[in-house]
Amino acid sequence: MGLRKRISIGFMSLVALLFFAVAISVAELGRLRSDAREIVDAGKRGNDLAAMMMSGLQKQNSAILRMVATEHITPDSEYDEGKKEFENAYAEAMEVMIHGTDLDAVTTAEENYRSVVESYLSPAPAPITNDSTGMLEPFRPDAKKFLEEYLPVYYSLDEAVKRYMASPQSSIARRTAMVEDNAYRTITPSIITLLVAILVVLMFHFFIDIYYIKPVLRINKSLEQYLATRVPFAPKVDGENEISGLRDNIEKLIELQKSKKA
Template sequence: MFKKIAKIFSINSMSRRMRVAFTSIILLLIFSGAMSLFELERVGHDTEKILDASRENIELAEQMITALNKQNNAIIHMAVMRNNSPLYINECKSSINELDQSINIACERIAKSSKESADMLRSSSNCVNTLAREYATGQVHAELRAMREIDSTTTYNTHNWYIDQYNDEYMDLAQRITNFMADSQDLLGNDVNQLSHTAQRAVTPVFISLVVMLVVVLMFYYFMRIYLIKPILRMNRSLGNFITYKMPFDNTIKCRDELETMRERIKTITEKQQL
């Protein structure tokens, strides 16, 4: 059985051997090229994914900050500047919804990596939104009125409420949104590190293929030298010696394939010439 397997690989023609060798090298070249393209595409796809995620995170943080600032601006106008225009009330109400939506998306995104951070962000946002809702629905005014009824000398007003209650929560949420940005970028940093690792790995198969190809080419050169170039050079020298000095053609030259036939023919010619 093993002899049969060995027979499959035995090729008795130099031209066919050369063809097989060249085909192998070309196949390897195509293979390395295809591998490079495939791996580069994969790395490109991963890079795109990271950039998309980064852009989405920045947009999300921007949405949260915009909604928060919108709310803060409306509250300042109403509570500090005492401008209770319906425009600010509507702005405050709409900002509550916008903030809620963007916070929900942000929490979903970071919940996988840090559930604690997501809970803190949601809790902080709930506090700010609750205060804003209380102000927009007039609950804060009602509480202040109740306070004044109990103690008519009190000077506690919406300005104080803003400084004592809302501002602290606002600052806290703003800080948490900044943290979210930093955390999400840190997470992407891990992905980027992974990507550089992946890129390195992507090069490995190509590099191995190239090394294999180099070895194959070296072997090819070596076999060509011993099975083709060397015998031809020796036959040429021996033929030269025959023509110049009438020395007999060298019978010890070891050839195979078509070269063996050529050697035999040269030998026959030289022998005929000598006769």
């Protein structure tokens, strides 16, 4: 391999390493940016979903309270509408698992709420005989007893949804800490690549020095000494390359000059 090729490979290696370091940095920064964007989006979406759950819960609550107050057997359509709204928001939150721990609390509270409401609403009340009229009338469970069970689970679910709504604040701090860790990871490959590049620079400098610069200086010094004092021209050059070729050619030139003089 020739002098030009070796030096070119040396420089190309350095350029490649530096390019590599920059490329890794850009790629990792892109990932970090998308992580940050994800946090913001997740926070926003979490708030939206919590608001939907709250709205759904309010609709269900209004429908149930109306049902109890008007002594109806089943709640009106707003109950189904609210239930659907709540379930959709909940399902989406589960799917993206935003603020996991707080969502677990919603899950538990929702299960309790659903259990109390469903047991009140189904199975469909069987008609019973009215003692005074002797007619079959639909059974109405004790509304007061139901409300005693219903209100705590409702407040519990309401509280859980509110906590879920507030959770983006705490979760952002958690996720920001994760991003901070990722930021450390992001710069590590680039730092390592730069360190390797520094080692390569040091080696490159060392090799250029011992294989090319020092021999050229030796040849120059030896030539100067030859010209000044006729000290034999014999610089030490390791290996076989263009520099040793230069030395050989100078030796030949000297020999030629000597033979011409003779």
